[in-house]
Amino acid sequence: MKIICLGDSLTFGYQVSREEKWHVIAEEKTGIQMINRGVSGDTTDGMRNRIQKQVFNAKPDGVILMGGYNDIFFNHSWECAAQNMITMVDQSSANGLQVFVAIPPPIHLPVTFKEGGVVVNFKKSAGMIEAYCQWLRDDPALSRIKALDFRAAIDWTDKDLYLDGIHQSPAGHRQMADRVISFFKMG
Template identity: 35%
Template sequence: MHTDSTTFRGTIMNILCIGDSLTYGYGVGRSETWCALASQLTGHEFINKGVNGATTGEMAEQQLYGDEVLVMGGLNNFFMGMPVSVPLADIRSICERAVNLGIRPVVGIPMQISPNVSEAWCEGPIDMDIVRSAYAEFACALLQQCLNDGTEYIDFRPVIGPEYLSFDGIHLNRCGHEHMANAVAAHWNARRK
């Protein structure tokens, strides 16, 4: 198990990235995702296991492997009307399981969706004001949970603004993936210093 920053100097790591469409890279090519770009920027292997439409419960069922795991999700839970407590518990469970397997967990605090998201593309009636409010509450609560638990995190909220989202106001555009990759690379490269 990796226990301190010196372990990472000169070591190529396999970082499992589990999440939803924001990790998968909905709307861009495989070589344009933040996972692929972060691999190029760091020399580490960011293994993209994002699944379009996945909830955090589905993420929690994925097999964990590699040196580290980066987990980010939650939005699909709110599309389904789940309370904030559900993705918080799921992400904590993933992190605890990773630690027990000797894998270092890192949590992505998700960027927020645009205020202009269209409800037209969603299946069924969805109140985007409720979703947006729950997602913002979740991000704040997830950050506090990470601080309380001593879990590493990357806060993407100050990194990704509306200009880095695609036409739907939810998914990243190419520039958004580049900005995400830069933030991820900065986090991992800082350990080498």
Template identity: 30%
Template sequence: MRTVCLGDSFTQGFGVNRDENWVYLLNTPCSTFINKGISGDTTGGMLARFCSDAVHEKPNYLFITGGFNDLISGVSETVPQANYFAMVHQAFHNNMIPVVCTAPPFDPDAARAGWPELTDFDLVKDRYLALRNWLLSFANAFDLFHVDFYGEFEKVLSRNPGKDFYIDGIHLTSEGHEQIADIVLKALYSF
């Protein structure tokens, strides 16, 4: 099985070593996971590099995770919605099975110093929840495989009160990436 993971800093693994990233942790002798995450990328950037980063890799599956940076930059939720829609349909056109993914939750109060001056992170969180709901509805409406990292990671946080899985309220520690890898493995068994 060959899988491309297309995304932003969550996929790229901002702040952790390459071998601590959730995409890397999923590689086995029978399964290849290719990390095509770029820190700071938007879904528009992901769509622009779709051919080079997804189609040319000829994967069986394509995990798509993004939208957070779109909302930080102030665009409407309709922009990442349209880009997800396009990427899913391009995946099907190129014989890939798309997997629609939400990003893990984040803590606006723990954002890195200076970042709150960029945007209102509380507003971004509210808007991301609206995008998450749309992504889950979209996946259900089109009977798509999906992984709700947001909901699943909330369960991890509730089982581990007081445990900090974040570097800066947004990006995950190596332990956080291990939890994400476990969530993907469980999801793969259900596909």
């Protein structure tokens, strides 16, 4: 089985070595080929623009879609991310792919991430992120899709799981990998 992981820096594994990234660890343990197509700083608009070339043209068996935080950070809203996720889920299903929507880890305040030059109110964004992740779980348009919930069974209050409050440390990636492994074992 071949799965493409499409997303932003949380998919890419910002500032973590390749062998420590969640998808690499999960691939080694499950035997499922997981191709990382995460792009740091990307929004769901960017993901939607990349999906044909990086996912559909690659002819995988499935796709994990994880994005939306940058939409919230930069656009101060999650509604566009929600619509883009529905569009990508529908397109992926129409292309015969098994679709998994990933619910990303929460951000851990205070955030110490300083790159990008954009003023982001991380405290306000954290509230919008919670609303967005709840929508990912509950929206009827996504109810037919199995959610890969990276919040389930992981204690994200442990600051050692983060590099900067947004991006996961190697220990955080191991936790995410364990979640992927159990997710695919449960079928």
